[in-house]
Structure formats: structure tokens, C-alpha cells
Amino acid sequence: MVGDPRERGDGIGWVSRAVFGDERLWLRTARDATSPPAGHRSVARYAVVPSVERAKFLLPLASRRIGAASTLAYNALRPPRVRANRLAVGVLAGLGATRLARMPVLTVAAPTDVDLAELLLTADLSRVAGRPLHAAIGIRPPDPHHKPTLQLFDDRGVAWAYAKVGWNDATRAMVRAEARALHGLPRDVGDLPAAPRLLREFGWRDLAVTLVEPMPAGVRRLPRPERPEVAAMLAVARRGGPAAPARPLAGSAFLADLIARAERAGGPVGAALAALADRDGATRLEFGDWHGDWVPWNLGIHRGRLFAWDWENSGVGRPVGFDLAHQAFQSALSLRGRSVPEAAGEMTTVLDRYGGRLGLDPARRRLVADAYLVELWLRTAELAAAGGGWSGRLHPALLRVLADRLGSSRG
Structure with missing residues (x-):
């Protein structure tokens, strides 16, 4: 020792x-x-x-x-x-x-x-x-x-x-992403959750450091962590403002981003993404921000208001409903020990139950579910490429689920 x-x-x-x-x-x-x-x-x-x-x-x-x-x-x-x-x-x-x-x-x-x-x-x-x-x-x-x-x-x-x-490259990018998210996050607007304030972002030697204020001492766990906070998710997507006009998936910056990332990653994800674009390219949906890791263990309650932290995976221009899909999938996978196919099934059930409150009809719910799974696999691949191995829980099972859902090749 x-x-x-x-x-x-x-x-x-x-x-x-x-x-x-x-x-x-x-x-x-x-x-x-x-x-x-x-x-x-x-x-x-x-x-x-x-x-x-x-x-x-x-x-x-x-x-x-x-x-x-x-x-x-x-x-x-x-x-x-x-x-x-x-x-x-x-x-x-x-x-x-x-x-x-x-x-x-x-x-x-x-x-x-x-x-x-x-x-x-x-x-x-x-x-x-x-x-x-x-x-x-x-x-x-x-x-x-x-x-x-x-x-x-x-x-x-x-x-x-x-x-x-x-x-390392992966974690430096995540730390900087959280700083950007907290810096631009509107405060005290409608149903937007409260969040820690960014105090400072800086480099120290070869490290990237994000310094945030401590959470309030009185923050508590969610009383019903299994219930999605749909109004807060929608407020994050719209940055506390009005709805954005719906646009088709085809020609969107979101689809272009997925295509570019899939080309860098290589493998059968490209076929899955092509099948998604072919099936849903004409489907119109609302795009906005997402927290990126909206799960019960990153949420709490303080003085009756939702409090959210760990914004390092946040992003812009994602389909509204991504945070709902993420909570459902990750809660099934991590909290209940479900397999990837089972977690995908539970995600579909949750989207069917709550998606209407996000403006998602059946076609949009299907698009959000499958696009989220593509996004999740690409995130997994990018983290692996930036310095380490694959998540054994997600890969290659996630590619198989995508192939089955989209009718594409498993590679």
C-alpha cells in the first residue's frame, strides 16, 4: 500500500x-x-x-x-x-x-x-x-x-x-461544452430549470477547468424521479421562449451534422442513418437545445424549482424530445439494468406516453427515437476515438437495434 x-x-x-x-x-x-x-x-x-x-x-x-x-x-x-x-x-x-x-x-x-x-x-x-x-x-x-x-x-x-x-481530448471538450452551456443559459425564465452559475473557465497547464458555483445546500432528490419533467424539457429546448417553426429533417443542419460524424466514424451506422433519412426526410419537426444528459441523478429540487446540473453534453439544433428519449433510455439501462433492446423499447413507450406534450405525433416520435439512438451511438464512437475503449453495454448492441428498427444492414 x-x-x-x-x-x-x-x-x-x-x-x-x-x-x-x-x-x-x-x-x-x-x-x-x-x-x-x-x-x-x-x-x-x-x-x-x-x-x-x-x-x-x-x-x-x-x-x-x-x-x-x-x-x-x-x-x-x-x-x-x-x-x-x-x-x-x-x-x-x-x-x-x-x-x-x-x-x-x-x-x-x-x-x-x-x-x-x-x-x-x-x-x-x-x-x-x-x-x-x-x-x-x-x-x-x-x-x-x-x-x-x-x-x-x-x-x-x-x-x-x-x-x-x-x-484528455474527450474530457477537455466536455468541460468546455459545459462552460458554454452555463454561460448562455437563460435564468429565471418560465419553466426553465435552475442551474449552477459559471464562475470561471480556464486552462491550467494541459488541463481544461470549468469552475461553477456550488449547488444550494437545500437541494434535494426528485420526489418522483421516474416522472419526466416535460415542461422543463420543453423550456430548455426553446430556451424559455416560443416554439420554433417546424422544418423537415432533410436539409436540416442536424441531419448534415449526423452525416458528417457518421462518415468520420465509419461502419454500419452510415447505412442506418441513410435509412432514417430516406424514411423520415420529409417529416417536419421542431429543433432546439437539449441538456444532453437529462437523467434523475443530474436533477434535484430546490425551493420547489427543478435544479439541473452536468450540462457537459448539451447541444443546439437537436430534435425537440431528445431529452425525453435520453431519460427514458438511460434510466432503463442504468437504473433498471435493462439490455439495449429493452431500453429502446421502454424509450418508445415513454415517448408514446409523453411525446404529445412536446408536439410529437407518431411519425415524429419514431423519428426522435431512432435519431436519438444514432446520436447516442455516434457519441459513444467519438468518446472511444478520443482516447479509450468502447462501452461494452452499448456497442455493438446499439448498432444491431438500429439495424432492426430501420431495416438497414448490421454490417
Whole structure:
């Protein structure tokens, strides 16, 4: 267990390489805090929760108050089991008793003769903020699509900001897309959901960083997460304004974009897209914005108003109804463990039930469903091309579903 976590191939390994990537930094995980070598000073210590091998979270040990705050913030949004586990860790942190739980300690040290803001993102953020900031760092399994996320707290344990870090081509593009979405999002208009405000977007070394304000402390989980918030979806699509005139799929910028992306991706998706264009080219529908990852775990309620976060997959010029299709498909796939064909079937059922409120007749509902599946496969292919493997849950099953729905070749 003792050693530099950056040398590991697991979750704590890739997060440490992304957040503490400068070779001049000295890192060690051990049972207790470790003294740095000569010429270095300790600049941060974290409890590795629950262990190095199963790391989920780096809990800052700057003070008991900060440690407790980092585990208890937004705990009401989490599933009951996770909520209970984090509450227990928060109590231990507040008592200064993380050692009793045998949590290893990650020590970060820096050379004494180097400006810390050159080496540590949190130090640079502290300099800009004019106050010390401490990061609680989430850990996920290694994946080229995952991003380090830093919850930033001041010395009082008050949440100051939330940072998302893009470290490769795919995640840098996602981080920048979220910044664009939050910057241009209308506020306090009709049924539009509330969202975090963009504080800053910047590059640091080879990283892209989006800094957003913390969510309100009182945000809570949706009381009925299975029920689509159709009015809010429509408000996002129309940016809080009136409906856009319906236009045919043929000749639309949306179809042109899909064709260009399919040509870059290659393979049988081109045949599926050609079949879609041939079948539905004359169908007229409304285009607008979409959130891009509208799912219950990215939504909450605050003071009776819907609150939406994680806008990194948002876009413009998509068929109205894409967010509804996405929620239905992803909820079936991720929450209920359905297969891709089953998730596609549940998506069709949800579109049939709620699509009329979005102006979707049967022909438009069919178009939205199949165009969404094409969009989803292209997104999957683009993420794979930008730095990693395919999603085993979606590929190649999604291509088979598209071929069956559109009567195209499976390749």
C-alpha cells in the first residue's frame, strides 16, 4: 500500500496523475501521515476512503470542519446506502478519528523553493480566490471519459465552488461544452430549470477547468424521479421562449451534422442513418437545445424549482424530445439494468406516453427515437476515438437495434 499512487493503474492512480501530475510533487500513501523528504514541505493530506484498493474519495484533512463538510455536502441527493456511509465518514472526520477506521493517508509535498501555484491546481485557485481552498476529490474507475471532480471548501468548511477537470481530448471538450452551456443559459425564465452559475473557465497547464458555483445546500432528490419533467424539457429546448417553426429533417443542419460524424466514424451506422433519412426526410419537426444528459441523478429540487446540473453534453439544433428519449433510455439501462433492446423499447413507450406534450405525433416520435439512438451511438464512437475503449453495454448492441428498427444492414 505504501508508495506513489500515480504509479497505480486503478482509480486513485489516474486521478492522482491528473490532479497531481507535476513530477516535482512528492506523493505517498501510507497507514499514517508521512514526513516528506528533505527540501520538501507537506502541502496537503487526504484520507483515502475507504482504502487505496477501493478508493472512492479523497477526504481533505486540513481540519475536522473541512473533512466533515466534504462528506456531508449534498448528502440528501445520494441513495440511502451511500448517504449512510458518507454520514459515518463525516462523523469520524468531525471527530478527527479517521485513523480509527484505518483509512490510509495520502501526503502531498512540494519543493520548498517552488511557487506552489505552479504545481497544484488548488493552490492556483486559492491564489485567485484570495483565500485558502481545500479540495475533496471524487474517484471513479479508470476511463478516458471520466473527469476528476473537485469540491472546493474554504477554511470554515463552506462550499466555495465545484471544479471539473478535463485531462484528455474527450474530457477537455466536455468541460468546455459545459462552460458554454452555463454561460448562455437563460435564468429565471418560465419553466426553465435552475442551474449552477459559471464562475470561471480556464486552462491550467494541459488541463481544461470549468469552475461553477456550488449547488444550494437545500437541494434535494426528485420526489418522483421516474416522472419526466416535460415542461422543463420543453423550456430548455426553446430556451424559455416560443416554439420554433417546424422544418423537415432533410436539409436540416442536424441531419448534415449526423452525416458528417457518421462518415468520420465509419461502419454500419452510415447505412442506418441513410435509412432514417430516406424514411423520415420529409417529416417536419421542431429543433432546439437539449441538456444532453437529462437523467434523475443530474436533477434535484430546490425551493420547489427543478435544479439541473452536468450540462457537459448539451447541444443546439437537436430534435425537440431528445431529452425525453435520453431519460427514458438511460434510466432503463442504468437504473433498471435493462439490455439495449429493452431500453429502446421502454424509450418508445415513454415517448408514446409523453411525446404529445412536446408536439410529437407518431411519425415524429419514431423519428426522435431512432435519431436519438444514432446520436447516442455516434457519441459513444467519438468518446472511444478520443482516447479509450468502447462501452461494452452499448456497442455493438446499439448498432444491431438500429439495424432492426430501420431495416438497414448490421454490417
